[in-house]
Amino acid sequence: MLIAFQGETGAYSEAAGAKYDPSATFLPCPAFEDVFAAVEGGRAECGVLPVENSIGGTIHRNYDLLVQRPLPIVAEIELPVRHSLLALPGTRIQDLKQVYSHPQALAQCERFLRSLTGVEIVASYDTAGSAKMIRQQQLSGVGAIASERAGAVFGLETLRMGVQDQDDNTTRFVVVTREADAAAHIGDRPINKTTIVFSLPNVPGALFKALSVFALREIDVTKIESRPSGRPWEYLFYLDLAIGQHDVRCGRALTHLAEFAPSLKVLGSYPSVVRSAEPVSAPEQEQAQDARMAGGR
Amino acid sequence: MLIAFQGETGAYSEAAGAKYDPSATFLPCPAFEDVFAAVEGGRAECGVLPVENSIGGTIHRNYDLLVQRPLPIVAEIELPVRHSLLALPGTRIQDLKQVYSHPQALAQCERFLRSLTGVEIVASYDTAGSAKMIRQQQLSGVGAIASERAGAVFGLETLRMGVQDQDDNTTRFVVVTREADAAAHIGDRPINKTTIVFSLPNVPGALFKALSVFALREIDVTKIESRPSGRPWEYLFYLDLAIGQHDVRCGRALTHLAEFAPSLKVLGSYPSVVRSAEPVSAPEQEQAQDARMAGGR
Numbered sequence: 073m074l075i076a077f078q079g080e081t082g083a084y085s086e087a088a089g090a091k092y093d094p095s096a097t098f099l100p101c102p103a104f105e106d107v108f109a110a111v112e113g114g115r116a117e118c119g120v121l122p123v124e125n126s127i128g129g130t131i132h133r134n135y136d137l138l139v140q141r142p143l144p145i146v147a148e149i150e151l152p153v154r155h156s157l158l159a160l161p162g163t164r165i166q167d168l169k170q171v172y173s174h175p176q177a178l179a180q181c182e183r184f185l186r187s188l189t190g191v192e193i194v195a196s197y198d199t200a201g202s203a204k205m206i207r208q209q210q211l212s213g214v215g216a217i218a219s220e221r222a223g224a225v226f227g228l229e230t231l232r233m234g235v236q237d238q239d240d241n242t243t244r245f246v247v248v249t250r251e252a253d254a255a256a257h258i259g260d261r262p263i264n265k266t267t268i269v270f271s272l273p274n275v276p277g278a279l280f281k282a283l284s285v286f287a288l289r290e291i292d293v294t295k296i297e298s299r300p301s302g303r304p305w306e307y308l309f310y311l312d313l314a315i316g317q318h319d320v321r322c323g324r325a326l327t328h329l330a331e332f333a334p335s336l337k338v339l340g341s342y343p344s345v346v347r348s349a350e351p352v353s354a355p356e357q358e359q360a361q362d363a364r365m366a367g368g369r
Numbered sequence: 370m371l372i373a374f375q376g377e378t379g380a381y382s383e384a385a386g387a388k389y390d391p392s393a394t395f396l397p398c399p400a401f402e403d404v405f406a407a408v409e410g411g412r413a414e415c416g417v418l419p420v421e422n423s424i425g426g427t428i429h430r431n432y433d434l435l436v437q438r439p440l441p442i443v444a445e446i447e448l449p450v451r452h453s454l455l456a457l458p459g460t461r462i463q464d465l466k467q468v469y470s471h472p473q474a475l476a477q478c479e480r481f482l483r484s485l486t487g488v489e490i491v492a493s494y495d496t497a498g499s500a501k502m503i504r505q506q507q508l509s510g511v512g513a514i515a516s517e518r519a520g521a522v523f524g525l526e527t528l529r530m531g532v533q534d535q536d537d538n539t540t541r542f543v544v545v546t547r548e549a550d551a552a553a554h555i556g557d558r559p560i561n562k563t564t565i566v567f568s569l570p571n572v573p574g575a576l577f578k579a580l581s582v583f584a585l586r587e588i589d590v591t592k593i594e595s596r597p598s599g600r601p602w603e604y605l606f607y608l609d610l611a612i613g614q615h616d617v618r619c620g621r622a623l624t625h626l627a628e629f630a631p632s633l634k635v636l637g638s639y640p641s642v643v644r645s646a647e648p649v650s651a652p653e654q655e656q657a658q659d660a661r662m663a664g665g666r
Contacts (some may be wrong), residue, residue: 103479126597129426180503182400197492276611280577280584287577296576296606297594300423309593314573 074099076107076116076245082200082222088245090221104134108141111248118249118257120149122191126242127180129176130297138339139269143248144256145340148265153241155181157297158203158228159215163230167191170194173217181217184235191304203228233323244343246340258342264315265294265344270329270336274305276334285328289321306334317341371396372544373404373413378499380400385446385542386417387518401431405438408545415546415554417446423539424477427594431543435636436566440545442637443554445562450538452478455525456512457501462528467491469499470514478514481532488512506610513649526587543637555639558611562591562641567626567633571602575629582625583610586618603631 075086075092076099077124087096099116101107107119121137124130137224138145155177159168170192171185173341175273177199178185185193202216206228215231216222223230249257279298286293296310315322317338330336372389373396374382383395383593396413398404404416407537418434421427424550435442452474456465467489468475468482473495475482493499499513504523512528513519520527541562546554569575576595592609612619627633 103476124426127430129421129429130594132426133424134662178410242448274591276587276588277584280580283577283580287574290573292571292573293576293595293596297427297591298592337605 073097074116076101076110077121078104078107078121080198080200080204082188082203082225083198084151084219084243085120085154085245086200087219087221087292088122088151088243091151092120092147092149092247100306104137108137108248111143111250112141114250117253118146118227118247119143120245120247122245124244125153126240127238130310132299133268135339138246138248139337141248144251144253144254144338145246145267146249146254146342147247148246148342148345149245150345151243151245153236153243154219154234155199155217155233155236155270156220156223156230157184157215157235158204158206158218158223158226159231160210160212161227161229163171163212163229163231167213168215168231169213171215171217172196172203172205175353176336177217180241181235183237184232185217186310200225243300248340254340261343263318263341264314266313266315266317266322266341267339268311268313268326268336269308269339270311270333271301271303271306271308272333274307275347279309282309284334285325286311289325291315291321291325303339314344316333359363370394370415371413373398373407373416373655374446375399375401375404375418377497377501378493379500379516379522380495381448381450381516381540382417382419382542383497384516384518385419385448385540386544388446388448389417389444389544401434405440406420407423407432408440409438413423413545414550415443415544417542417544419540419542421541422450422536424535427607429596432566432636435543435545436634438545439548441551441635442543442564443546443551443639444544445639445642446544447642448540448542450477450533451516451539452496452514452527452532452533453517453520453527454481454512454532455503455515455523456528457503457507457518458524458526459511460509460526460528464510465512466510468512468514469493469502471495474514477534477538478532481529481533482514482635495521505592535598545637551637558640560615560638560640561611563610563612563614563638564610564636565609565610565623565633566605566636567630567654568598568600568603568605569630571604576604576606579606579626581628582622583608586622588612588622589616611641 073093073096075089075096110116111119114290121134123134168191172194199218203218203222203226292314294314297310299308301308370390370393372386407413408416418431420431430433463486469491475653485641496515497519500515500519500523501665591611598603598605
């Protein structure tokens with residue numbers, strides 16, 4: 073399976089794709105739009121897109137693209153964001169003169185970076201790109217903040233794992249594919265989650281009425297977010313429902329909602345992530361998997 | 370008035386502060402925590418914090434800090450994010466060899482940047498910092514993507530205004546101050562908006578029940594967002610209500626909500642932004658204001 077993702081080889085989006093299918097190969101794309109285009113045009117079988125981060129929040133750009141483009145969501149992936157300090161093999165922390173990474177990653181490791189005295193902190197375009205630069209230019213005395221996976225891909229050594237300040241930094245990704253391939257992707261796993269986007273006029277009680285179509289049918293809402301639609305006096309709502317789209321209760325609720333919502337789109341219905349049974353959340357296993365993947369390159 | 374903000378002089382947060390009080394002076398802080406600390410410690414009278422961006426989404430980090438810290442919200446500011454291409458006076462677009470900016474700003478101007486042939490695009494720590502570097506090091510043939518305000522602060526010329534790909538890129542900021550100073554900040558403007566955070570157990574219908582306390586009292590909810598609380602089976606909800614905290618209907622609704630919400634905090638009650646009467650949304654006026662402010666330094 074060829075999976076399109078935004079970023080450089082070794083990026084967190086690619087790691088999310090590897091969690092989805094450990095035997096996949098990957099197509100790096102410069103922008104999120106290019107991920108959609110690659111899947112729509114048949115160059116990749118599916119695409120992996122970040123939709124929310126536990127610190128940074130929802131990535132509206134990708135919701136916009138999910139609304140505009142015809143690709144349904146067929147899976148979700150949760151990936152803990154764990155940064156490592158990487159350098160050429162044989163480097164010790166005290167040898168470092170510079171550390172490169174994306175500004176957001178540098179900000180997430182601020183406490184650790186402050187503990188390094190006499191080291192220049194340099195912002196770069198992305199995390200995996202910093203690791204790549206160190207390998208390609210054989211930069212000694214230079215470190216990168218990136219994923220273990222990026223270290224494995226570019227043959228760098230981990231000087232320190234888990235250098236992020238907050239441990240609960242998690243990104244949620246979705247997998248999109250062509251409508252015709254959706255059933256094959258989902259296979260025989262139970263479909264128990266549905267993501268929808270709809271608009272409502274900005275009148276008191278409109279949201280309450282919208283939620284009643286789910287509450288009255290005992291359908292659990294697991295995510296809700298409002299956003300100005302861009303049209304005056306109209307709001308967009310993103311909802312995740314703990315039910316499959318083809319469940320009769322879900323069908324009735326959506327028909328009911330469509331009676332008064334000016335627009336409504338189902339972005340996908342798919343098996344939810346089972347949080348308690350995530351084998352990859354143990355760092356050792358993640359590392360082992362990363363090493364395997366790098367070996368396969 | 371001294372206003373604390375996160376970032377370098379010339380940052381968008383500083384521009385938001387200037388929109389709040391055109392005669393203010395500013396205290397740049399390295400991190401969001403430092404903004405809270407500066408206000409709590411009395412070094413600044415208030416702080417300006419970004420809470421959501423129309424493309425990037427809600428900045429959960431600042432909601433977390435608003436929950437943890439004792440500073441109430443006393444105002445909100447909406448600032449259109451308009452990037453300009455800046456350089457040393459006398460530079461023409463065809464003279465440029467390099468363009469510096471924060472990766473997020475570069476991404477937001479991708480279409481424009483692709484139209485510049487033979488120009489190297491370089492990521493840097495922040496937008497205003499790139500403008501500062503060009504001025505301090507007198508870099509000819511180098512451009513920065515930053516705000517008009519940053520250009521005015523560092524004496525750079527605007528080669529092109531509005532180089533962002535999407536025109537509806539807006540960031541919403543809040544102003545926080547010490548509890549004792551809140552009334553003085555608000556003055557005699559009508560308080561018609563209240564921001565609250567509360568938790569709910571993850572049981573079907575819990576959110577519907579929570580929204581009923583507002584719907585049954587005809588209180589409009591203008592923003593809603595859910596987020597896993599970090600505790601298993603519990604969600605946090607951010608709500609903006611179109612009513613002042615001291616309105617009797619709001620008081621009753623919050624008392625009602627507290628009957629079943631495990632936690633509830635009012636982050637502030639303040640005058641809402643009046644969108645239709647925003648004089649600063651005209652680019653010319655924003656420029657004029659920026660020029661005035663730079664002159665005042």
